Amino acid sequence: MKSVKAPVYLRNIQCQELTVLDVVPFGQTSTGVTHCFALRLEDPGWSHWRPGQFVMVRHPSFGLELIWGRAFSISRLVSSGLSLFIQAQGRGSERLSAANPGDKVTVWGPLGNGFAIQDKRTLMLAGGVGIAPFLAYAENHPTPHKLELIFGHRLPLETYPFDNAKTLVPEMTVSSFHERSPEDLPVFLEMVDEAIMNHATSGLVLACGPTPFLRAVKQMAAKHGAMAQLSLENKMGCGVGACLGCVIKDTKGENVQVCSKGPVFWSHKIEL
Amino acid sequence: MKSVKAPVYLRNIQCQELTVLDVVPFGQTSTGVTHCFALRLEDPGWSHWRPGQFVMVRHPSFGLELIWGRAFSISRLVSSGLSLFIQAQGRGSERLSAANPGDKVTVWGPLGNGFAIQDKRTLMLAGGVGIAPFLAYAENHPTPHKLELIFGHRLPLETYPFDNAKTLVPEMTVSSFHERSPEDLPVFLEMVDEAIMNHATSGLVLACGPTPFLRAVKQMAAKHGAMAQLSLENKMGCGVGACLGCVIKDTKGENVQVCSKGPVFWSHKIEL
Amino acid sequence: MASKTPTISDPRVSLPGLDLKNPIMTASGTFGYGLEYASFGKLEDLGAIVVKGLSLKPRAGNTMPRIAETPCGMLNAIGLQNIGVERFLEEKLPALPHDTTPVIANLYACDAAEFGELAAALAADERMGALEVNVSCPNVAAGGQAFGQDPKQAAAVTRAVKDAAGDKPVMVKLSPNVADITTVAKAVADAGADMLTCINTLLGMAVDLKTRRPRLANVVGGLSGPAIKPVALRCVWQVCQAVDIPVIGVGGISNATDVLEFILAGAHAVQIGTANFMRPDTVFSIVNELPILMNGYGVMTLDDLRGTLET
Amino acid sequence: MASKTPTISDPRVSLPGLDLKNPIMTASGTFGYGLEYASFGKLEDLGAIVVKGLSLKPRAGNTMPRIAETPCGMLNAIGLQNIGVERFLEEKLPALPHDTTPVIANLYACDAAEFGELAAALAADERMGALEVNVSCPNVAAGGQAFGQDPKQAAAVTRAVKDAAGDKPVMVKLSPNVADITTVAKAVADAGADMLTCINTLLGMAVDLKTRRPRLANVVGGLSGPAIKPVALRCVWQVCQAVDIPVIGVGGISNATDVLEFILAGAHAVQIGTANFMRPDTVFSIVNELPILMNGYGVMTLDDLRGTLET
Numbered sequence A, B: 001m002k003s004v005k006a007p008v009y010l011r012n013i014q015c016q017e018l019t020v021l022d023v024v025p026f027g028q029t030s031t032g033v034t035h036c037f038a039l040r041l042e043d044p045g046w047s048h049w050r051p052g053q054f055v056m057v058r059h060p061s062f063g064l065e066l067i068w069g070r071a072f073s074i075s076r077l078v079s080s081g082l083s084l085f086i087q088a089q090g091r092g093s094e095r096l097s098a099a100n101p102g103d104k105v106t107v108w109g110p111l112g113n114g115f116a117i118q119d120k121r122t123l124m125l126a127g128g129v130g131i132a133p134f135l136a137y138a139e140n141h142p143t144p145h146k147l148e149l150i151f152g153h154r155l156p157l158e159t160y161p162f163d164n165a166k167t168l169v170p171e172m173t174v175s176s177f178h179e180r181s182p183e184d185l186p187v188f189l190e191m192v193d194e195a196i197m198n199h200a201t202s203g204l205v206l207a208c209g210p211t212p213f214l215r216a217v218k219q220m221a222a223k224h225g226a227m228a229q230l231s232l233e234n235k236m237g238c239g240v241g242a243c244l245g246c247v248i249k250d251t252k253g254e255n256v257q258v259c260s261k262g263p264v265f266w267s268h269k270i271e272l
Numbered sequence C, D: 001m002a003s004k005t006p007t008i009s010d011p012r013v014s015l016p017g018l019d020l021k022n023p024i025m026t027a028s029g030t031f032g033y034g035l036e037y038a039s040f041g042k043l044e045d046l047g048a049i050v051v052k053g054l055s056l057k058p059r060a061g062n063t064m065p066r067i068a069e070t071p072c073g074m075l076n077a078i079g080l081q082n083i084g085v086e087r088f089l090e091e092k093l094p095a096l097p098h099d100t101t102p103v104i105a106n107l108y109a110c111d112a113a114e115f116g117e118l119a120a121a122l123a124a125d126e127r128m129g130a131l132e133v134n135v136s137c138p139n140v141a142a143g144g145q146a147f148g149q150d151p152k153q154a155a156a157v158t159r160a161v162k163d164a165a166g167d168k169p170v171m172v173k174l175s176p177n178v179a180d181i182t183t184v185a186k187a188v189a190d191a192g193a194d195m196l197t198c199i200n201t202l203l204g205m206a207v208d209l210k211t212r213r214p215r216l217a218n219v220v221g222g223l224s225g226p227a228i229k230p231v232a233l234r235c236v237w238q239v240c241q242a243v244d245i246p247v248i249g250v251g252g253i254s255n256a257t258d259v260l261e262f263i264l265a266g267a268h269a270v271q272i273g274t275a276n277f278m279r280p281d282t283v284f285s286i287v288n289e290l291p292i293l294m295n296g297y298g299v300m301t302l303d304d305l306r307g308t309l310e311t
């Protein structure tokens, strides 16, 4: 009998119960409905992981009612624990926002491939909660002074861990743009376009955010001939490449799993 | 158009969100699996209620997964709040046991008919959590010195609010019997039989507990010609007489709803 | 919410022979004879009240246990316990607000002739709003869902009821336990039904490992509740494509969002069933929330939304 | 727990041509090609591994979105995306522990002849443990569940596969989207199937009010998960009464208690599907818990429990 070997990208995945350390709310919005929080969990003790990878999470309150785990980027992983940065937008993230310290959540990860780390000027384009993986990215980058973060957001800035990013990695260049109304969008995209152009020849562009934003980045990168990676946020069933519910078409016309072959793809290799 | 009138037994029912004051565990058992607790809720402010009536309860964690409310006797209702005494035995009661102070639970009640209150020597026969309604009964009885409580239990005595009953209503006579093994059952039933005989001519017998226990009480009451009321614990869907899922056959051969026509029935009027 | 508008949305709906304040009906068997829920809201606020299934003579129903809870659902095998048409008309109907909210009877009988007799008895009472024919009950030995699984028998029952119903609108309630629900829907529509109700319960079962017995004395029973919502929505959508008469959606609806989803799929109105057990004021809350939610989605009337699903 | 005994319960089970360590199989399409789950447990501990549905040629599957979450369940319309039989045999099968745990292929084709061809290709490989014929997929334009809804077509496909399968055991997977599942079960058993798998998904649908679009690009899809367990259990029980060949139960099973409930209803073995998504180590946990739970109920072998439901 041949020995059973999982594909490389699956070798290190563990499914664990992790203790909730705390839930830290970030700037409550006036409506009180949409809100963001950091879910801090005990250190999973993984031997390897990469920024841009993610985890699937379940709280016991999901019961049998919520079938799938929920996918969240690794936002910070240090010896004191694993932080996820979460925007409550539905049934699962709301139940996670109500977690109590001491609760056990089920976590499987680290999942997916993660962002490229290259010794180049690197532009990080974050839209909304898309900022989450860039904290981990910047904190673990060998040459953080080569990093530039551009952050577009709709909710107030204090809703997001933007200040945390500045404090954690003071070497990097940061700027933020508050999109207060739909009219602001073209202004923001122009800012992004210029930044991509600036990174076109010798730089690397990374983007994480809503799909329309990623689509815009893809076009701009193509226009300027920039090397760009996009982190996709498709809805996930299993998180491990099995259900084929999260696929995206690559330029060869094949449907590939975002969870196991991504979530990070070279912009020019996928259709969006 | 005639005015819409609900049957008398339904007139006062309210469906409310009540705040959880606290969850008080009673004597954890060694296995840690089955355990009892008092769920204390803010005062519902009902204008009328009777001991032996019950409420249906839902915790938000039931979500869409647990369809039915869970039925619990009114164990105590004073201005400081409504107490339910609950044995965790399944999905719903376990989720209730994990309630936090400040949580809102949905409660509809007071439901059902309640026990008769007569100026007679009254024997209360309680098996296990069947003790719950007798606290309220004794506390609200006009002549508590005429009450005698016999309490049979399998878990240790401190698992139940037996001492509370003694403290709240010191006038009544109480005794308890610990059924440690199946061999103890006949001994207990003999004790019950003798007490029923003693209450046969001029007394009233009330019983609440597991169905086999109620069946035994019914037979003994018939044998001694005692007037007896039994409180049934059929599984309930709606709690208000609508679903017909909780019925029992009366001696006329009709299926009547335990939730709205009971849960208390004259022993000789039902088939068990 | 797609957009906000200052005007107030209008939830009224017109059905053959019935003008409803709103599209919210109760589902038969889950709301008793109506009065059981009178202390939780105003019955006259409802779109229509569909009462427990009635037969010519009173029925005692199945033996216990009759209900079992399942994940996001429940099984029932009540077996159509009811007080019979006579007592219903005498004791229950007078107390219902039939002048302002249509009261709809749900009919069960063992053959087409008996269905006709029952329909005649009910239609003769001017206080009745409409008749709903249950050809899809999985919990009775005779007839029941067998009628609803066979297009010919379902059509025969429909004709018998229509012939006896005079000018009372007739809705026929379909079973999802078929290979193709549109075949039965078309047969029933061709036989003259004014409306279709989709769906009755799915046939299911639960067992108890400790006792090694089924959880229902009847062994099998009808599955209802949020668990079946996707099946109900699919049936409503399929039937709306297949027939031209209005469809009443039912199955797993538990909030106002669910209601609008069924309208989007093509339903004219809906029924709330098992959700009444989740909390007894559910149907009244939904009535209150519906216009607000419509407003939130920029939907002024239900006609604007109905069947606009882009597929 | 009914009783405690000191001896250890034995979860092994014998099926036609297959001896299993335990009755726990994975359900096709929910466990990839097996390797996706290799880091969550030992694949060789499983009773059998049923892999994603295979076709003769690779298939790209349906357009996105393909999955939607529903109460206690999910809808899928993957559309049988797969790498084709050739690449499966070359790239995936060698890495699976086929020597110690039977690997079962799940077959999809557009007509009986193509099913035969596919069966021949798979049966020729001695590493294959058995063939499972999918005549019940609701998510493909051609064939799919139409085969499984028609006893004649289901029987024809069964014969074609049996003729081509040599000595490989053949199991046929039935659709619950029928009026009477026993009719198809009997037809397939008479056509020579060695085992039956019950059930595939229920046809369902979900919509998005904000976009007014279906939540699946395919509009309708297959409902699976705990929501459908009562329907699956009922189908298994009905089919076990109707045929003499072993039945593999599947639908909503998420723990060891569920497994024993299906055995109680008459199943020989079970498959774990959607529960693999709830947590990726589910199937391994169930394998571990099963003998302990059997012990708790005083069940020494599965034969002692199977079909002992008192009705």
Ligand SMILES: Cc1cc2nc3c(=O)[nH]c(=O)nc-3n(C[C@H](O)[C@H](O)[C@H](O)COP(=O)(O)OP(=O)(O)OC[C@H]3O[C@@H](n4cnc5c(N)ncnc54)[C@H](O)[C@@H]3O)c2cc1C
Pocket: A054, A070, A071, A072, A073, A074, A075, A084, A085, A086, A087, A088, A089, A090, A091, A092, A093, A094, A129, A132, A133, A232, A233, A234, A235, A236, A263, C257, D069
């Ligand atoms: C690789 C990856 C990384 C990610 N990283 C992050 C991250 O770091 N932080 C973060 O916040 N998010 C992240 N996401 C997104 C996150 O996974 C989703 O926001 C989350 O799964 C939403 O789950 P939910 O249960 O809250 O919403 P769901 O309830 O599942 O809602 C999802 C969709 O269903 C609809 N919906 C919501 N509620 C209802 C309702 N009551 N009834 C009907 N429909 C409803 C909405 O249209 C919504 O789009 C990531 C996603 C991926 C794939």
Ligand SMILES: Cc1cc2nc3c(=O)[nH]c(=O)nc-3n(C[C@H](O)[C@H](O)[C@H](O)COP(=O)(O)OP(=O)(O)OC[C@H]3O[C@@H](n4cnc5c(N)ncnc54)[C@H](O)[C@@H]3O)c2cc1C
Pocket: B054, B070, B071, B072, B073, B074, B075, B084, B085, B086, B087, B088, B089, B090, B091, B092, B093, B094, B129, B132, B133, B232, B233, B234, B235, B236, B263, C069
């Ligand atoms: C009028 C009335 C008054 C009552 N008063 C009280 C009271 O004062 N205090 C009190 O403690 N109880 C009382 N009860 C009983 C109480 O209602 C039940 O114990 C409670 O509903 C159990 O709910 P559950 O969710 O915990 O159990 P459920 O999960 O609903 O379990 C119910 C049954 O299902 C089975 N079951 C349990 N768990 C599972 C599982 N995981 N999988 C499969 N099957 C399972 C068991 O066989 C159990 O008998 C009363 C009942 C009535 C009708």
Ligand SMILES: Cc1cc2nc3c(=O)[nH]c(=O)nc-3n(C[C@H](O)[C@H](O)[C@H](O)COP(=O)(O)O)c2cc1C
Pocket: B243, C027, C028, C029, C030, C052, C053, C054, C076, C078, C080, C106, C134, C137, C173, C199, C200, C201, C223, C224, C225, C226, C228, C250, C251, C252, C253, C271, C272, C273, C274, C275
């Ligand atoms: C306890 C119970 C009793 C029912 N009785 C009837 C009935 O008498 N006649 C009928 O046509 N449908 C009956 N039904 C079916 C419901 O009207 C409804 O079609 C079904 O439950 C699906 O809707 P839901 O998921 O909203 O409950 C009954 C359902 C339940 C749960």
Ligand SMILES: Cc1cc2nc3c(=O)[nH]c(=O)nc-3n(C[C@H](O)[C@H](O)[C@H](O)COP(=O)(O)O)c2cc1C
Pocket: A243, D027, D028, D029, D030, D052, D053, D054, D076, D078, D080, D106, D134, D137, D173, D199, D200, D201, D223, D224, D225, D226, D228, D250, D251, D252, D253, D271, D272, D273, D274, D275
């Ligand atoms: C994402 C997904 C893909 C599936 N693919 C297949 C398939 O390729 N072939 C097949 O026969 N069944 C397929 N099924 C059906 C399952 O094998 C199983 O019969 C069904 O999901 C019910 O079981 P469950 O409730 O345990 O998931 C699929 C189910 C899901 C959820």
Ligand code: FES
Pocket: A235, A236, A237, A238, A239, A240, A241, A242, A243, A244, A245, A246, A247, A257, A258, A259, A260
């Ligand atoms: S989420 Fe299942 S394959 Fe990606």
Ligand code: FES
Pocket: B235, B236, B237, B238, B239, B240, B241, B242, B243, B244, B245, B246, B247, B257, B258, B259, B260
């Ligand atoms: S619980 Fe519904 S009628 Fe009693």
